[in-house]
Amino acid sequence: MGLIRKLPVYLEKFPGGGLVTTSLDYVFSQSQASSLWYLLFGTACCAIELMATGASRYDFDRLGMIFRASPRQSDLIIAAGTITKKMAPRLRLLYDQMAEPRYVIAMGGCTVKGGPFYYDSYAVEKGINHIVPVDVYIPGCPPRPESLLEGCLTLQKKIKRLKIGDWS
Amino acid sequence: MNRDNLINYLLEKHPGKIELLDTGKVEPFFALDKEYLLEFCRSIKTDETLTIDFLCNIAAVDTGEKLEVVYSVASAKNRIRFDFKVVMPYEEAEVESVQTVWAGANWHEREIWELFGINVRNHDNLTRFLLPDDWNQGNPMRKNWDAPDFIRMPEL
Numbered sequence: 001m002g003l004i005r006k007l008p009v010y011l012e013k014f015p016g017g018g019l020v021t022t023s024l025d026y027v028f029s030q031s032q033a034s035s036l037w038y039l040l041f042g043t044a045c046c047a048i049e050l051m052a053t054g055a056s057r058y059d060f061d062r063l064g065m066i067f068r069a070s071p072r073q074s075d076l077i078i079a080a081g082t083i084t085k086k087m088a089p090r091l092r093l094l095y096d097q098m099a100e101p102r103y104v105i106a107m108g109g110c111t112v113k114g115g116p117f118y119y120d121s122y123a124v125e126k127g128i129n130h131i132v133p134v135d136v137y138i139p140g141c142p143p144r145p146e147s148l149l150e151g152c153l154t155l156q157k158k159i160k161r162l163k164i165g166d167w168s
Numbered sequence: 169m170n171r172d173n174l175i176n177y178l179l180e181k182h183p184g185k186i187e188l189l190d191t192g193k194v195e196p197f198f199a200l201d202k203e204y205l206l207e208f209c210r211s212i213k214t215d216e217t218l219t220i221d222f223l224c225n226i227a228a229v230d231t232g233e234k235l236e237v238v239y240s241v242a243s244a245k246n247r248i249r250f251d252f253k254v255v256m257p258y259e260e261a262e263v264e265s266v267q268t269v270w271a272g273a274n275w276h277e278r279e280i281w282e283l284f285g286i287n288v289r290n291h292d293n294l295t296r297f298l299l300p301d302d303w304n305q306g307n308p309m310r311k312n313w314d315a316p317d318f319i320r321m322p323e324l
Contacts, residue, residue, distance in 0.1 A: 085299075085300055086298075086299065086300045089300075118319060119319050119320065119321040119322075120319075120320060120321050121318075122305075122308035122313070122315065122318055123299075123308075126317065126319075
């Protein structure tokens with residue numbers, strides 16, 4: 001990653017370098033956005049909605065999204081389901097084990113702001129933005145697969161705007 | 169053994185020690201003293217007529233004035249079910265462990281110890297069960313419990 005991050009800086013100085021970097025930006029961001037491998041991570045009922053989205057009727061695969069069971073091979077973590085205070089360190093651990101660039105989608109009311117457990121609950125974390133940085137929020141309880149696909153498309157738009165230099 | 173026989177049998181067997189509560193439910197419901205709890209459990213377990221071999225559940229209740237611990241027991245062999253409870257004030261929140269009678273009580277007792285702060289005497293493993301290991305905010309199932317990030321449902 002270090003080389004790729006430095007490459008545009010040197011390239012820009014060559015004649016025609018700007019064109020190369022913009023093309024590189026396009027190629028990299030396009031390929032990244034259309035191969036978002038997401039981590040298998042579901043803690044509650046939203047996970048069933050996530051499975052339905054991955055199954056044949058809605059088919060995540062047409063976005064190039066394949067589930068991986070290992071954080072080392074995923075770009076995206078879809079936090080599907082309630083995150084309790086006891087689960088929070090585990091979510092953080094999985095997030096920390098993912099390689100950059102990495103993205104987080106907060107799916108469903110529970111992960112956005114505690115959802116139905118906002119009141120009178122001692123156990124539920126009120127929003128996972130306390131634990132990990134979130135890119136896209138999907139409201140709903142549970143969100144329909146269309147909503148989840150919409151959220152993933154939003155994330156893809158976000159990724160396509162990125163430049164190579166933005167990669168941390 | 170039908171309901172009335174069971175009630176009569178238990179009341180005769182433990183005279184003055186247990187009282188029948190009128191709940192309107194099918195299963196009889198008894199109240200007894202904290203000190204008599206372990207003895208009562210042992211006797212219903214070893215009694216040939218009852219043979220209460222299964223502890224369904226232990227639940228604690230915070231009524232706002234007192235704490236209660238409710239035991240639901242059953243016998244698979246004789247097809248009997250009944251409940252009994254012990255009532256205690258907040259200052260003496262302590263019960264005797266019944267895991268020597270029914271081993272399954274272990275986890276239930278850990279739960280009531282953790283969520284209600286009811287001390288369980290002679291329990292062999294009182295450790296955190298449901299809450300995070302580093303929990304330090306008291307007993308969340310008590311009525312008067314509060315925490316910085318705990319938001320009560322607004323009165324409508």
